[in-house]
Amino acid sequence: MVDYFAKSPKAKDAIDLAFKYGKARAINANFEKVINQFLNPALQEILQGAADAKTALDAAVKQSNTELAK
Numbered sequence: 001m002v003d004y005f006a007k008s009p010k011a012k013d014a015i016d017l018a019f020k021y022g023k024a025r026a027i028n029a030n031f032e033k034v035i036n037q038f039l040n041p042a043l044q045e046i047l048q049g050a051a052d053a054k055t056a057l058d059a060a061v062k063q064s065n066t067e068l069a070k
Contacts, residue, residue: 013053014046021061031068038063 005012042060045051 010049010053011047014043014057017053017057034064034067
């Protein structure tokens with residue numbers, strides 16, 4: 001991973017932010033849908049260099065929380 005992060009610093013930023021701000025929560029029926037719908041595209045954009053890690057993850061969190069609150 002050290003070599004990968006050296007080549008892809010945005011990936012390390014994404015992981016660091018996920019560990020810093022991530023919280024455990026109970027799995028509900030919408031959890032997998034939310035992960036697939038919002039987090040995975042955000043991570044893909046970050047890893048491709050198309051988005052800033054904090055901005056993309058913040059947006060994914062906001063969208064996920066909205067969806068999970070339904």
